[in-house]
Amino acid sequence: MEKSDLLLSSPTSEEILNLKLKSVVIRRKILKMLHLAKSGHTGGSLSIVEILVALYFKVMKYDPKNPDWGNRDRLILSKGHAAPALYAVLAEIGYFQEEELWRLRKLGAPLQGHPDSNKTPGVEISTGSLGQGLGIGSGVALALKLKQNSAMVYVILGDGEMQEGMVWEAIMASGHYKLDNLCAILDNNNLQIDGKVSDIMSIYPVEDKLKAFGWNIITIDGHDFSSIISALTLARTTKGKPTFIIAHTVKGKGVSIFENKAKYHGVAPNDEEFEIAMQELQKQEEDLLNG
Amino acid sequence: MDKKATRDAYGEALVELGKKDPRIVVLDADLSGSTRTAKFAKEFPDRFFNMGIAEQNLMVAAAGFAITGFIPFASTFAIFATGRAWEPIRQSIAYSNINVKIVASHAGITVGEDGGSHQAVEDITLMRVIPNMHVFVPADATETRKVIEKVVEIEGPCYVRTGRSKVPIIFDDNYKFEPGKAHRVREGKDVSIIATGIEVYESLRAAELLKREGISASVVNMSSIKPIDKEIIVEEAESTGRIVTVEEHSIYGGLGSAVAEVLCQSLPAKLKIIGIKDEFGISGKAEELVKYFGLDSESIAREVKRFLNE
Ligand SMILES: Cc1ncc(C[n+]2csc(CCOP(=O)(O)OP(=O)(O)O)c2C)c(N)n1
Ligand SMILES: [Mg+2]
Numbered sequence: 001m002e003k004s005d006l007l008l009s010s011p012t013s014e015e016i017l018n019l020k021l022k023s024v025v026i027r028r029k030i031l032k033m034l035h036l037a038k039s040g041h042t043g044g045s046l047s048i049v050e051i052l053v054a055l056y057f058k059v060m061k062y063d064p065k066n067p068d069w070g071n072r073d074r075l076i077l078s079k080g081h082a083a084p085a086l087y088a089v090l091a092e093i094g095y096f097q098e099e100e101l102w103r104l105r106k107l108g109a110p111l112q113g114h115p116d117s118n119k120t121p122g123v124e125i126s127t128g129s130l131g132q133g134l135g136i137g138s139g140v141a142l143a144l145k146l147k148q149n150s151a152m153v154y155v156i157l158g159d160g161e162m163q164e165g166m167v168w169e170a171i172m173a174s175g176h177y178k179l180d181n182l183c184a185i186l187d188n189n190n191l192q193i194d195g196k197v198s199d200i201m202s203i204y205p206v207e208d209k210l211k212a213f214g215w216n217i218i219t220i221d222g223h224d225f226s227s228i229i230s231a232l233t234l235a236r237t238t239k240g241k242p243t244f245i246i247a248h249t250v251k252g253k254g255v256s257i258f259e260n261k262a263k264y265h266g267v268a269p270n271d272e273e274f275e276i277a278m279q280e281l282q283k284q285e286e287d288l289l290n291g
Numbered sequence: 292m293d294k295k296a297t298r299d300a301y302g303e304a305l306v307e308l309g310k311k312d313p314r315i316v317v318l319d320a321d322l323s324g325s326t327r328t329a330k331f332a333k334e335f336p337d338r339f340f341n342m343g344i345a346e347q348n349l350m351v352a353a354a355g356f357a358i359t360g361f362i363p364f365a366s367t368f369a370i371f372a373t374g375r376a377w378e379p380i381r382q383s384i385a386y387s388n389i390n391v392k393i394v395a396s397h398a399g400i401t402v403g404e405d406g407g408s409h410q411a412v413e414d415i416t417l418m419r420v421i422p423n424m425h426v427f428v429p430a431d432a433t434e435t436r437k438v439i440e441k442v443v444e445i446e447g448p449c450y451v452r453t454g455r456s457k458v459p460i461i462f463d464d465n466y467k468f469e470p471g472k473a474h475r476v477r478e479g480k481d482v483s484i485i486a487t488g489i490e491v492y493e494s495l496r497a498a499e500l501l502k503r504e505g506i507s508a509s510v511v512n513m514s515s516i517k518p519i520d521k522e523i524i525v526e527e528a529e530s531t532g533r534i535v536t537v538e539e540h541s542i543y544g545g546l547g548s549a550v551a552e553v554l555c556q557s558l559p560a561k562l563k564i565i566g567i568k569d570e571f572g573i574s575g576k577a578e579e580l581v582k583y584f585g586l587d588s589e590s591i592a593r594e595v596k597r598f599l600n601e
Contacts, residue, residue: 037404039403039404039405040404080408105404105406105574105575106574106575107573107574107575107576107579107580107583108573108575109574112406112407112408112573112574113404113405113406113408113409113574114405114406114408114409116406116407116408126408127408128405128406128408128409129370129371129374129375129408129409130344131344131375160321160343160344161344163321163343163344163345164344164345165345165347165348192321192343192344193321193322193324193325194319194321194322194323194324194329194341200321200341200343201321201341201342201343201344201345
């Protein structure tokens with residue numbers, strides 16, 4: 001299949017509403033998982049919800065009944081600590097039973113603290129040690145080209161993660177090999193664990209750096225569905241270059257008490273915070289349904 | 292019994308030493324809250340450097356400080372310190388015998404829920420194999436402080452392994468730590484348990500359990516894995532003839548292997564190596580995982596009995 005055949009139609013307003021409603025459902029599940037697990041990464045899971053929802057509910061082709069289907073698009077969650085977001089989406093589309101979500105991080109459970117491809121269907125490869133996903137993605141992209149397979153490879157990275165040297169080795173290799181079947185998405189929430197990315201170890205101006213390495217750069221609001229979908233469409237149609245989508249996001253997005261707070265990087269909601277969060281999500285859902 | 296994580300003791304010791312010695316600088320890789328170097332960062336912001344999520348650069352930058360007259364402490368999780376940055380440590384720190392102190396936290400399975408990707412069960416092996424490197428695994432908070440004080444005096448590269456979870460404090464202030472010197476923390480005549488890190492406490496409890504069944508076990512705290520105390524190993528082999536090693540680490544290349552190397556070449560004795568078998572860690576609560584991997588006192592006592600009946 002030619003890539004142009006895969007051109008996405010722009011989403012209708014009804015579709016966008018459904019994606020927004022889906023995001024509320026996913027956020028609720030993420031928070032319930034974390035709350036029950038009493039540990040895990042709240043902020044970085046919430047910041048990629050719209051990106052994952054757009055990918056899995058609009059853009060990517062895959063078959064939950066046949067996780068190894070050869071023509072599937074691949075997603076590599078390089079920032080593996082956002083596993084709860086990925087798990088919530090994978091359960092929603094039927095890779096495994098929803099009940100598994102509630103055993104996150106428990107002894108003997110398939111859903112590990114960080115994605116484990118030996119234990120969880122739909123996870124392409126285990127991640128959690130930052131900096132390795134883009135290099136893996138570039139290898140998959142090269143391999144797909146060798147097989148003349150037109151599937152796309154998506155890699156989601158954190159902005160703190162961009163400080164790893166390996167990421168830049170992968171950026172160089174992907175630009176060098178002109179991997180137009182590779183699309184990296186930067187969850188640019190400007191927070192890492194110890195503080196702001198711009199204070200701890202600045203990666204900025206990241207667009208200019210990436211451009212110099214031969215990438216196609218698209219900067220978007222990472223919580224806005226029409227921007228995300230049009231960027232992902234451009235990534236598919238751009239020839240001769242890999243695409244880096246710089247998604248401006250808010251860490252902890254969707255629950256005001258968690259938003260933009262470094263503290264909630266690796267802390268699960270306690271009982272009280274969970275209640276507040278559920279009420280806020282309830283309100284968001286009602287507002288969406290009432291137009 | 293009071294409990295404290297060894298990483299907490301590290302954070303406190305750094306501040307104390309930082310007051311006394313202006314040559315001490317601290318580098319971290321976006322985990323200063325977890326490794327507890329944040330305490331030092333707060334006291335001495337000018338002598339603290341957050342290198343971002345870039346562990347290889349963390350190590351070589353520390354080497355740069357060392358050859359310019361400072362005593363750098365470089366900290367991150369054990370898996371990233373010894374894994375991601377292994378070759379920079381070998382080449383730019385150990386090969387030239389550079390005075391860098393690598394103090395890693397979150398070693399072993401007591402990392403807990405984060406799971407196998409974050410649980411270093413190979414770090415002792417990885418550091419022990421490098422020439423010039425000292426490898427120390429303190430058993431509790433007191434010993435951690437003593438080890439950190441000692442590594443400042445040592446001229447040369449050191450690796451210190453600390454943990455995330457709270458562990459009982461077994462030593463008082465009179466405890467003395469010497470590189471290459473183990474401590475016999477319990478006398479016994481039927482079997483010798485040589486343990487390191489958090490397994491020293493579990494082994495002491497195991498020895499109590501064994502006593503109830505009429506088995507007298509000595510317990511040795513082998514906190515200095517490299518250099519290792521050959522004499523005490525040989526003494527134990529002579530007195531009991533049966534050695535059990537216990538570590539929160541892979542059975543390949545760690546304490547068990549180090550003890551085996553000594554025994555085989557000095558005084559062969561029957562040896563049982565208790566540790567994590569050929570597998571990765573998993574998610575779960577730290578206490579649950581200690582049991583799951585057979586590293587709690589009951590499991591140790593059971594294994595010792597089985598070994599004695601072989
Ligand atoms: C190699 C490596 N070093 C350190 C860590 C510990 N760690 C986990 S998440 C994180 C911060 C990540 O920040 P960022 O990439 O910005 O992620 P986000 O803000 O999206 O959560 C760190 C340092 C790790 N997982 N891997
Ligand atoms: Mg970030």
